[in-house]
Structure formats: structure tokens, C-alpha cells
Amino acid sequence: MKSKYFSIVLFFFFVINYNAQSNEDAILFSIDGAPVYVSEFLRVYNKNLELVQDESQKDVDEYLKLFTNYKLKLKEARALGLDKRESYSRELNTYKKQLASSFISDSKVTDDLVEEAYARISNDVKANHILVRIDDSASPEDTLVAYNKILKLRERAIAEGFENIRKEVHNGKTVFGEALGYFNGFKMVYNFENAAFKTPVGEISMPFRTRFGYHIVKVFDKRKSRGERTVAHIMIGFNSKDTLHGSPETRINEIYQKINQGEEFEDLARQFSEDKSSSSKGGLLKPFSGGQLSAPEFEDVAFSLESAGEVSEPFKTKFGWHIIKLYEKTPVPPFEVMKPELEVKVKRDDRSRLIDEALYKNLRTRYKISDDQPALDYFVSILNENYFRRTWTLPEDFSADSALIKIGNRQLRFNDFGDYLLKSQRTVQKREPFNVLVRKHYNDFLNASLMRYREDNLEFENEDFAHILREYQDGLLLFDLMESKIWDSSKDSIQIQNFYASNKSKYYVPERIQAIVASSTTQKPLKKVAKLLEQGLALDRIKNLINGNDSIEVIFTSGIMDSQHQALPKDYTFKMGLSKIYKHNSNFVLVQVKEIVPETLKSFEEAKGAIISDYQEFKEAQWIKELHEKYKVVVDKQVLNQVKKMVNRS
Numbered sequence: 001m002k003s004k005y006f007s008i009v010l011f012f013f014f015v016i017n018y019n020a021q022s023n024e025d026a027i028l029f030s031i032d033g034a035p036v037y038v039s040e041f042l043r044v045y046n047k048n049l050e051l052v053q054d055e056s057q058k059d060v061d062e063y064l065k066l067f068t069n070y071k072l073k074l075k076e077a078r079a080l081g082l083d084k085r086e087s088y089s090r091e092l093n094t095y096k097k098q099l100a101s102s103f104i105s106d107s108k109v110t111d112d113l114v115e116e117a118y119a120r121i122s123n124d125v126k127a128n129h130i131l132v133r134i135d136d137s138a139s140p141e142d143t144l145v146a147y148n149k150i151l152k153l154r155e156r157a158i159a160e161g162f163e164n165i166r167k168e169v170h171n172g173k174t175v176f177g178e179a180l181g182y183f184n185g186f187k188m189v190y191n192f193e194n195a196a197f198k199t200p201v202g203e204i205s206m207p208f209r210t211r212f213g214y215h216i217v218k219v220f221d222k223r224k225s226r227g228e229r230t231v232a233h234i235m236i237g238f239n240s241k242d243t244l245h246g247s248p249e250t251r252i253n254e255i256y257q258k259i260n261q262g263e264e265f266e267d268l269a270r271q272f273s274e275d276k277s278s279s280s281k282g283g284l285l286k287p288f289s290g291g292q293l294s295a296p297e298f299e300d301v302a303f304s305l306e307s308a309g310e311v312s313e314p315f316k317t318k319f320g321w322h323i324i325k326l327y328e329k330t331p332v333p334p335f336e337v338m339k340p341e342l343e344v345k346v347k348r349d350d351r352s353r354l355i356d357e358a359l360y361k362n363l364r365t366r367y368k369i370s371d372d373q374p375a376l377d378y379f380v381s382i383l384n385e386n387y388f389r390r391t392w393t394l395p396e397d398f399s400a401d402s403a404l405i406k407i408g409n410r411q412l413r414f415n416d417f418g419d420y421l422l423k424s425q426r427t428v429q430k431r432e433p434f435n436v437l438v439r440k441h442y443n444d445f446l447n448a449s450l451m452r453y454r455e456d457n458l459e460f461e462n463e464d465f466a467h468i469l470r471e472y473q474d475g476l477l478l479f480d481l482m483e484s485k486i487w488d489s490s491k492d493s494i495q496i497q498n499f500y501a502s503n504k505s506k507y508y509v510p511e512r513i514q515a516i517v518a519s520s521t522t523q524k525p526l527k528k529v530a531k532l533l534e535q536g537l538a539l540d541r542i543k544n545l546i547n548g549n550d551s552i553e554v555i556f557t558s559g560i561m562d563s564q565h566q567a568l569p570k571d572y573t574f575k576m577g578l579s580k581i582y583k584h585n586s587n588f589v590l591v592q593v594k595e596i597v598p599e600t601l602k603s604f605e606e607a608k609g610a611i612i613s614d615y616q617e618f619k620e621a622q623w624i625k626e627l628h629e630k631y632k633v634v635v636d637k638q639v640l641n642q643v644k645k646m647v648n649r650s
Contacts, residue, residue, distance in 0.1 A: 271584075527581070
């Protein structure tokens with residue numbers, strides 16, 4: 001639950017720095033005598049300026065109110081002892097560990113991998129592969145058998161043709177021969193991606209291993225990435241509520257004819273597209289790249305359009321029927337634009353193993369850890385076959401207090417590594433020589449110990465880390481406070497019911513009409529439609545009379561509509577019967593109202609979501625007022641005026 005709401009709480013205080021303020025720093029305001037300095041306020045204001053969409057919050061006075069309320073909530077959270085809770089400490093420690101990883105990692109290795117990743121997403125490779133399955137935990141003997149098998153398949157593929165062998169040996173169980181098509185960076189595991197991008201076109205790679213087994217890959221083509229497309233679309237869904245236009249295919253073809261007759265794509269999208277998220281914007285969609293959409297047919301058509309303004313023919317996806325208009329073809333963004341996103345992906349990908357290895361090497365150097373560890377011979381000597389049975393214990397004369405290794409000012413002893421070995425036997429997967437096993441576990445133990453020491457001391461060694469950690473500490477406190485004081489109030493059904501009863505005027509469904517709307521580029525056919533409607537002719541008959549086989553003069557829309565419906569003119573007033581002809585979105589429309597549905601009060605259940613949201617806002621406003629009464633806030637007006645001058649100059 002916390003992750004769901006946490007970003008809301010942190011909106012205007014997440015990036016706060018808590019640099020120590022100098023004595024000369026002016027005090028902007030105080031809360032019960034505790035000072036808040038100008039420098040802190042300005043950092044918060046300036047850093048959040050880009051995030052603020054409400055222009056009123058850019059006003060210094062308005063922002064000061066928000067910032068003061070934030071500080072009051074923090075003071076109340078600490079007064080209630082929320083920073084002493086076990087859950088608070090546990091979550092803070094989890095975040096501290098996650099945050100530390102971004103400060104500790106080897107930046108040089110990360111930068112190199114990010115640059116490589118950018119090159120990979122900027123290009124596509126077309127390849128097929130053959131895989132001999134072998135588990136990661138397979139014995140050396142089974143691993144050698146699998147390697148020899150893939151090596152022989154490579155020799156055959158060179159001699160007899162890769163595709164012939166791929167199709168012949170595929171059984172879907174132990175050997176896979178698959179056609180992969182085009183792909184780019186991050187679409188495959190890293191080892192596979194490496195092999196595909198490093199193998200020249202037309203050649204077959206040497207065998208390589210992933211967690212799935214041994215592969216060989218043949219590369220057929222390499223090309224530049226197709227980049228992004230920005231398009232608009234008109235969609236008629238398969239479950240359209242408007243039954244007058246017939247099938248979705250018939251409707252989309254009518255609209256397509258209107259486009260070919262010279263009507264504006266955007267106007268038609270606003271009036272008829274059933275994708276409500278884009279229709280009001282003339283059908284415009286956010287830019288997308290290859291492989292990003294869940295409808296490959298849509299993607300294929302979008303990338304097939306060559307020139308801005310080009311319109312596709314109608315086509316079908318799993319969502320319905322579409323027409324696409326191309327707005328812009330955009331290449332892969334510049335490296336600097338994509339770098340932050342790529343850094344996140346690299347750290348979550350198989351590539352992270354390379355970053356970890358570089359990090360451990362760096363920490364060993366930082367804390368002057370030698371590769372030699374004479375004590376390992378002692379641990380080899382005390383292991384026995386019980387280890388593989390998961391029943392091994394430390395001997396009675398175990399040298400628990402003997403010094404093992406020192407990291408900074410922390411001394412690790414034999415007992416620390418002994419406990420690690422005891423726990424490791426629970427997950428033993430295969431038999432290994434004791435000297436190999438001890439060395440492997442010691443490396444893991446040492447790496448974990450180095451990381452733990454660095455994390456524990458990072459707050460004292462890195463000022464930026466300390467600042468961000470303190471921001472998060474405050475964020476957790478405010479979340480817990482808001483949850484207990486405001487969000488949990490939504491469970492108070494009696495209070496919410498009372499709030500609904502006192503504010504019913506906010507929860508009415510507006511007046512609506514049951515209507516038919518006829519739309520055309522000219523008034524003449526609408527005058528014909530008006531006469532036919534007055535005669536009581538069936539709508540299907542009217543459509544056949546007005547629209548010929550090769551031309552669509554009028555498009556009809558029917559259903560229950562409110563005043564904001566896309567088919568209705570903005571200045572239209574509800575009235576029974578036929579309307580006059582209105583100008584609307586570069587077209588003309590005629591409205592026939594069959595019924596006027598009066599405004600109706602939503603039931604509590606129908607409006608429950610809005611009621612709870614409004615109630616929480618009401619509760620928070622009351623609570624903030626109480627905090628202002630509880631804690632004395634004093635603003636230095638003279639200093640505030642200076643702050644305003646500083647903001648206006650920037």
C-alpha cells in the first residue's frame with residue numbers, strides 16, 4: 001500500500017536538501033521556535049518548479065503555504081513518535097540498502113555498459129539460433145557433453161547450411177532451433193545479445209553459454225533502428241455501443257471515404273473515434289517505438305507510412321478497426337537523452353554482474369584486502385561429507401575468535417565465516433572439491449561483508465547520500481502520518497455517509513439527451529435529413545437515401561449524450577425535436593432529440609470514489625487548520641520580500 005501512495009506524499013518535498021545552514025543564513029519562518037532557513041526554502045522551490053503544473057503554486061506566497069504545511073506535518077509526525085516505530089526503521093533500512101547500491105557501483109564500468117547499450121538499441125540484428133539445453137547446475141561431465149554436441153552442430157551447420165540443421169534438430173525439449181527475427185538491445189539475455197551483435201552478418205558464432213544452455217547463432221542482417229513514430233488514429237471498437245452504423249468495418253470505411261473526400265482527419269477523429277483517450281486530441285497518440293505496443297498490426301502499419309500527413313487504409317487489430325495518420329518519424333533519441341533510462345536498465349539486466357564484479361574489485365582495493373587468505377586451508381580441513389548431506393556442524397574445538405580479515409575498522413573472525421558456511425550448506429546443489437567450495441563461499445562472504453561495511457559507513461563518507469537518505473526519512477514519516485490521519489478515514493463509513501448527505505449537490509449526473517446527430521461537410525444533405533426525420537422515416541432508410549455507394553455525405557451518431565459529448569456543438573442547448581443546423585469542428589451537424597433525461601443524483605455507491613476523495617481533502621484541510629492552531633508559525637515578512645525579489649530576478 002505504501003508504494004501506491006508514496007509518490008503523492010513526496011510530491012513537493014522529495015528533492016529537499018538538508019545542507020547544514022550557516023549562522024548567517026536568514027530565517028524565513030519558524031515553527032514553535034524551530035527555524036526554517038531561506039536557503040532550504042529556495043532549494044525546494046527551485047527544484048520543484050519544473051514539476052509544478054498548477055501555476056498558482058509558482059507564486060512564492062502560495063508555495064510558502066504548501067511548504068509550511070509540509071513542515072507542520074513533519075513536526076507532528078515526530079511529536080507522535082512515528083520515527084520510533086519498528087516498521088519505519090525496517091523500511092528505511094531497506095531503502096538505505098537500495099539507495100547505497102547506486103552510490104557504490106563502479107561508475108566507469110557502468111558508463112561503458114550504458115554506451116554499449118545505447119549502440120545496441122540504436123541497431124537491430126536479425127538472427128536465428130540453435131540451443132542445446134543444459135541446466136546451470138549440471139555436472140561438469142554433462143556440461144562437456146552439451147558443449148561437444150553444440151560444437152558438432154556448428155560444424156554441420158557450416159557444411160550443410162545453418163537453416164537445414166536448425167529445422168532438422170529442433171525437438172522443443174533438449175534442442176531448440178528458432179527463428180528470432182529482428183531484435184535489439186535488452187530483448188535477449190546479455191550473453192546472447194553479445195554474441196548476436198559481435199557476430200558478422202552471414203557468419204555463425206562460436207558456441208556460447210547462457211543460463212538456458214549452449215547456443216550457436218547465425219546473423220542474417222543488421223540495420224539501424226526504426227526509431228519512433230508519432231501518429232493519430234481513428235478507432236471503431238468491436239463492442240461499439242452505436243448500432244446505427246452497422247458493423248465496425250462498415251463504420252470505419254464510411255469514415256475513410258470521408259477522408260478521401262477531403263474532410264479533416266482530426267475533425268473526424270474528434271467526432272467519431274471510440275478511443276476516448278485520444279479522440280479529443282484529434283486522435284493523436286504518444287510516440288512509440290518498435291515492440292512497444294501490444295498490437296503488432298498497428299505497429300507494422302505505422303512504420304510503413306513514409307511521409308508526414310500520409311493516411312493508412314482501414315485495418316484491423318484485436319481492439320477494433322483503425323485508420324492511422326503519420327505525424328512524425330523520429331530516430332533513436334540522442335545518447336544524453338536516453339542515458340538515465342539506460343542506466344536503470346543496465347543495473348537491472350544481466351550486465352549488472354559485470355558492474356558487481358568491478359565494484360568488489362574496487363572495494364578490495366579501497367580497503368586494502370589481499371587475495372591471499374591462509375585461513376582457508378583451516379576451513380577446508382574441518383569440512384566433511386556431512387556438508388553435502390546438510391548436517392555438517394562446526395567442530396567443538398573450532399577457533400571461533402581467531403582473526404580472519406579486517407575491513408576498515410571492522411574485524412571479522414573465524415566465527416563469522418563459520419556461520420556463513422553453516423548456512424550455505426542449506427542451498428548446496430552439487431558436489432565440489434572442498435578447496436573449490438571454500439574458496440567460492442569465501443569470495444561470496446567477503447563481497448557481502450565489503451558491501452555491508454560500505455553501506456553502513458556511506459552516510460558518513462558521502463554527503464549527497466546523507467541528504468537523500470534524510471529526504472526519504474521525512475517522506476516515510478509523512479506517509480505514515482497521512483495514512484493514519486487522512487487515508488484511513490475512508491474506512492469511517494458513517495462519517496463518509498454524513499459527508500455525502502451534506503454535499504449531495506456535488507454528485508449529480510448532468511442532464512442528458514437520447515439523440516441522433518447527423519454530420520456533414522455541407523448543409524445541403526442535412527436539410528434533406530431533417531425533412532426525412534420529420535417524416536418519421538427509419539434511420540437505415542435515410543442513410544441509404546442520403547449516402548450512395550461511392551460517397552458518404554452524412555455520418556450518423558446515436559445514443560445518450562451529455563452536453564460535453566464530442567458529437568454535439570459547444571453552443572447547443574437541449575431541446576426536444578429537431579435542432580437547427582450548427583457549425584461544429586469544420587463540419588455541420590443536425591441534432592434530433594428523442595428524450596431529455598433530467599439530471600439525477602448519483603447513489604452513494606455510484607459516487608463512492610469521488611466522495612471518498614472529496615472527504616479526504618475536507619479532512620486534510622481541517623487537520624491542517626488544527627496544526628496551525630497547535631504550533632505557532634512566525635514568518636519574517638521582511639525576509640519573505642527579499643525571497644520574492646530573488647525569485648523574480650532568477
